[in-house]
Amino acid sequence: MDKNKQLAQIFERMADILEFLGDNPFRIRTYRRVAKILENLPMDIETALESGYIYKIKGIGGSTLAKIEEFLKTGTVRKYEELKKKVPLELLELTEIPGVGPKTLKTAYEKLGIKTKEEFIKALKDGSLAKLPGFGAKKVEKLLKGFELWQKSQERIPLITAYPLAQRVLEYLKTTVGEYIEKITVAGSVRRMKETIRDFDILVSAKREYWRKIHDAFVSFPDIEDIQLHGETKSTILLKEYKRQCDLRTVEPDSWGSALQYFTGSKYHNIKLREIAKEKGLKISEYGIYDAKTGKRLGGKTEEEIYTLLGMQYIPPEIRENTGEIELALEGKIPKLVEYTDLRGDLHMHTNWSDGINTIEEMVKACIQLGYEYMAISDHSQSSRVANGLTPERFKKQKEEIERVRKLYGDKIEILWSVEVDILPDGSLDLPDEVLREFDFVTASVHSGFNRDNTERIIKAMENPYVNLVGHPFGKQYGYREGYPLDFEKVLEKAKETDTALEINSQREDLDSQHIKLAVEKRVKLVINSDAHSVAQLWSVKIGLGLARRGWAKREDILNTQPIGVIRDFVRSKRGK
Numbered sequence: 001m002d003k004n005k006q007l008a009q010i011f012e013r014m015a016d017i018l019e020f021l022g023d024n025p026f027r028i029r030t031y032r033r034v035a036k037i038l039e040n041l042p043m044d045i046e047t048a049l050e051s052g053y054i055y056k057i058k059g060i061g062g063s064t065l066a067k068i069e070e071f072l073k074t075g076t077v078r079k080y081e082e083l084k085k086k087v088p089l090e091l092l093e094l095t096e097i098p099g100v101g102p103k104t105l106k107t108a109y110e111k112l113g114i115k116t117k118e119e120f121i122k123a124l125k126d127g128s129l130a131k132l133p134g135f136g137a138k139k140v141e142k143l144l145k146g147f148e149l150w151q152k153s154q155e156r157i158p159l160i161t162a163y164p165l166a167q168r169v170l171e172y173l174k175t176t177v178g179e180y181i182e183k184i185t186v187a188g189s190v191r192r193m194k195e196t197i198r199d200f201d202i203l204v205s206a207k208r209e210y211w212r213k214i215h216d217a218f219v220s221f222p223d224i225e226d227i228q229l230h231g232e233t234k235s236t237i238l239l240k241e242y243k244r245q246c247d248l249r250t251v252e253p254d255s256w257g258s259a260l261q262y263f264t265g266s267k268y269h270n271i272k273l274r275e276i277a278k279e280k281g282l283k284i285s286e287y288g289i290y291d292a293k294t295g296k297r298l299g300g301k302t303e304e305e306i307y308t309l310l311g312m313q314y315i316p317p318e319i320r321e322n323t324g325e326i327e328l329a330l331e332g333k334i335p336k337l338v339e340y341t342d343l344r345g346d347l348h349m350h351t352n353w354s355d356g357i358n359t360i361e362e363m364v365k366a367c368i369q370l371g372y373e374y375m376a377i378s379d380h381s382q383s384s385r386v387a388n389g390l391t392p393e394r395f396k397k398q399k400e401e402i403e404r405v406r407k408l409y410g411d412k413i414e415i416l417w418s419v420e421v422d423i424l425p426d427g428s429l430d431l432p433d434e435v436l437r438e439f440d441f442v443t444a445s446v447h448s449g450f451n452r453d454n455t456e457r458i459i460k461a462m463e464n465p466y467v468n469l470v471g472h473p474f475g476k477q478y479g480y481r482e483g484y485p486l487d488f489e490k491v492l493e494k495a496k497e498t499d500t501a502l503e504i505n506s507q508r509e510d511l512d513s514q515h516i517k518l519a520v521e522k523r524v525k526l527v528i529n530s531d532a533h534s535v536a537q538l539w540s541v542k543i544g545l546g547l548a549r550r551g552w553a554k555r556e557d558i559l560n561t562q563p564i565g566v567i568r569d570f571v572r573s574k575r576g577k
Contacts, residue, residue, distance in 0.1 A: 002168075003046070005241075007071055008039035010080050011064075016095050017083045019102035020109075033059045038068075040357050040534030042366070046072065058352065088115040098146035098481060107132060121147065142451075149482060156196035157242050158478035158509060160543050165241060166190050166200050169221060173204070173248075177217040180210035182253050187263040193318050193546025195509050196478060199245040201263050205256040218248045255287050258300030262286035268322035269315075276310055276326070318549040337549045342561040343541055345374035348420065348443055348471060348503065348529035353398050354379035355387035357534035360398075361405050364415060366535040374414035374564045376441050377402065381430040383422040384447055392435045395419070399438070414564045416440040420471055422447050427460025429467070436466035441571060443503070445471035446484070453485040462491075462500040465575050469527050470495070472505040474515075488515055492522045499574045501525040501559050506544035507537065516551025525559045525570075 015031035048054040188201035229236040288300030299305040312329035350356035380389035422430035476483030528544035
């Protein structure tokens with residue numbers, strides 16, 4: 001685990017302990033904000049200190065800096081060690097469960113003497129907690145649902161979490177033994193960009209004489225819990241972070257394609273391929289593709305070679321699930337999916353005007369570095385109080401700042417002034433039309449009422465001529481919140497009727513690939529956004545692009561693969577109806 005994340009966890013846990021102890025709310029909020037800042041730093045903490053970057057961040061004071069410096073020198077924070085002695089730490093680990101906070105745990109501790117996870121879960125299930133003041137059957141039912149969701153998240157982690165962890169292992173190997181490696185990639189469900197991941201598969205091609213050195217380096221990865229296997233063709237480690245198993249396999253360069261195809265999966269895709277191979281008198285393995293009668297090796301250096309020898313079009317890894325892709329490939333009818341380089345801009349990101357970390361100018365500079373042609377600053381509206389949502393008066397002031405930044409960078413990137421406006425419970429919007437019409441682009445999202453069906457609420461919002469995009473349509477967040485009930489067919493019909501796009505929110509993985517595929521079939525426009533709350537989160541559109549490819553989306557299905565003129569026409573067209 002990197003030091004930024006370790007420090008962030010320490011400050012977050014200190015906030016939990018202080019809340020449990022009933023300490024000063026201001027200090028608790030400060031620690032939580034510091035944790036968020038540290039987790040989203042665009043560089044490692046040492047560089048942030050050496051360059052002076054951290055001193056410019058609002059919310060990092062002298063006391064916080066002292067704790068950070070202490071951690072870098074000693075590996076711990078004395079204040080944290082002192083606080084840990086005052087509370088039942090095992091119980092506080094349950095704050096990972098959706099809906100369970102320090103105050104809930106404190107009540108259970110004081111009223112029922114609960115000190116462990118097992119005791120808390122037992123009290124949830126046997127009704128003991130429901131009898132306490134402030135709990136009741138409904139709250140306990142909600143906590144039980146949160147517990148079930150948390151249990152599922154222990155089995156599989158979301159792609160948004162897994163992908164950067166896999167990349168860290170890759171980068172480590174490239175740095176330590178890169179001179180011995182010819183090719184390296186993540187295989188398995190990460191390469192298929194599946195929404196949730198159980199474990200990791202890394203594949204390397206290299207000359208056999210270097211395999212031992214590569215595996216020695218792999219089992220020396222700094223953040224491992226255990227070495228489960230240390231061989232020359234396969235090694236397995238258990239990563240400390242999220243306790244995930246990670247396999248490394250090494251193959252000869254001539255077997256790269258067949259091994260990559262085999263270890264990418266999916267299982268059912270590969271079973272179907274083997275059936276087709278058998279019908280054609282062929283045999284496939286991770287080592288190559290062979291004539292079944294003579295045993296002669298026919299190919300396997302590239303994946304394309306495997307599919308060609310089977311008489312089919314190359315199938316992108318994201319859609320290898322045996323859900324019709326093989327039949328289409330045999331007919332040469334796999335569409336050209338949206339590419340990872342196709343996005344021209346990001347239309348949903350937040351700044352420190354609401355609940356983001358970075359300034360408008362910092363977000364703009366980062367988007368320029370990413371090569372974007374345009375971007376949209378879309379901070380929260382006033383009803384999102386927990387997110388420091390902006391009133392109409394504050395939006396006017398923000399517009400002035402947008403204009404200032406446009407003068408500095410307008411020749412490099414188009415900066416759209418946008419908003420993520422709350423959809424209120426009755427489907428009306430958090431800002432009046434006379435304010436909404438001033439924005440260049442409007443995203444409307446649900447941020448409350450997650451226990452109700454929000455179909456009609458979203459449909460009414462789409463009828464507003466100023467709403468261009470529905471943000472995170474299901475209100476889902478993998479491992480944290482399942483999302484609310486939604487009649488997606490009705491939402492798609494209204495989106496098509498009103499020329500409203502739907503968001504593929506990369507941070508939340510909402511929409512998922514199945515709903516993306518339905519939207520593509522209905523020819524509803526989609527927008528892939530980061531919903532970044534810091535510069536460090538802008539990368540996440542890679543996840544959204546992966547989900548779009550899993551949903552068979554093409555370049556023309558994604559609005560923000562188009563030039564800025566198309567975006568402006570899209571907005572004007574709806575407003576002119």
